[in-house]
Amino acid sequence: MASVSGGREGRPGPGERSGVDGKRVLVTGGSRGLGEQIVRLLAAGGARLATCARTPEHLRSLTASLSAEGHGEPFTSALDVTAPELLERFVEAAGIRFSGLDGVVACAGGARGRGVEEADSQDWSLTWEMNVGHTARLVKAAVPHLRRAGGGSVVVIASISGWKPGPQAQYGAAKAAQIHLAASLARELGPDGIRVNAVSPGSMLIPGKRWDRMRTEEPEAYARFTAELPRGELVTPREVAQVVAFLLSDASSGVSGAHLPVDRAQNAPTPGGY
Template sequence: MSGSRSGQFRPGGRSDVEGKRVLVTGGTRGLGEQIVRLLAAEGARLATCARTADDLRELTASLATEGYGPLFTRALDITEPDRLEEFVLATAERFSGLDGVVACAGGARGRGLEEADARDWSLTWEMNVGHTARLVKAAVPHLRRAGGGSVVVIASISGWKPGPQAQYGAAKAAQIHLAGSLARELGPDGIRVNAVSPGSMLIPGKRWDRMRTEEPEAFARFAAEFPHGELVAPQEVARVVAFLLSDASSGVSGAHLPVDRAQNAPTPGGY
């Protein structure tokens, strides 16, 4: 089992998310996986989706081995019309309702302004803002019937601190604004909406981890963007997400919470 698949969390008594019915998009890798693992360890009833069925099976088996589960899953592309909405409905039917959703899936297409085309901008927008809006719209009737609930939108440091690529930063900035706007719109129904902006996370096998091993000098320069000299761990972000899903955060809505260790520039190139 690779490092990113190993268990990272153990339950430490009763939690404010215990028994809560939560759907997480993009839950098989990176931050999404750590969110699912933490919520599973704390007793939530979970559903997640991803594009690859094998990844979903592997995660489900891993959680079962650690004594957690069952995990309700579906392989789908979040940009496909109606597929995400169908999964939200299926989850609500399986769990007899919903208490929370986490819009974690996302991504970017294209490179710099002169290289990226209109389709790159459109796909980047749909993976981030479009998917979030569709997820929340599909979940609202079920959250409302449950008497309210919590929506957590995973944005990015790139949404509020400038860095390339512009299409990604613009989409993440829109997610932050969307969370604030929806918090006002859905507040009368008892539905809280918050955005979390992770800093640059050190995830096994991903960009910064590869830089650490392949370009140690460049990585050291980048790590200097963090006052403590260490990048953010996805588990640190997952704990904030769990808090926002929990009853302990009942007074928090419309907030934008950076989890970036006071990171300065979001990329090695600086501002």
């Protein structure tokens, strides 16, 4: 598997290279969490990067950090991927700036609403658009630039919730649709040399986020949650990013239409069980 090793967690060391060296890659939702780890790993591997996120401050912080580490500055834009035309304009600008694209990663996503009795139609629509709609629009906008490069790789970030049921239903349904979308687009775009794959992270241990807070604030509940995992540990964003880097590299040239769980054999998406 193409990877970037060494350096501290989430901060690959300068000069490290992988199978993405020189590749032109666009990542949505790349300023925090998993998206940030993907961007950092690709940058350390020598990729030329474009990324977008909703918060300008987070993008500025990421840019400054990457520049300080000697990885150069990514092409960035602060935008909401659900806003009409904004995502498409960013993809077009990146494709022109880089004279083509070798890969795109649909990492932006999220959910709105609670249980089925509480969630309204807008919660369902927004959850769908954040995940499936944004992915479809991203791919459509990127195809001409991927084709210009002679083909490329699309990686769709789905979720364990897309194939193992757990609340909320609107999120799981949208993530399941992303998995199917990747398989369908792999067949449709394959003749152009464009590969499409889905990656389903398990519950990730991200500093300051839900499971990290549970680990520090509710250690007994966290221990029960992770007890069913073979190693008793949740997957890290860096481990997921390593798989994404592999799928973007030429080493994965025979992989398309695949769904790759990266979850340490996790069985339950939430503490509520599976």
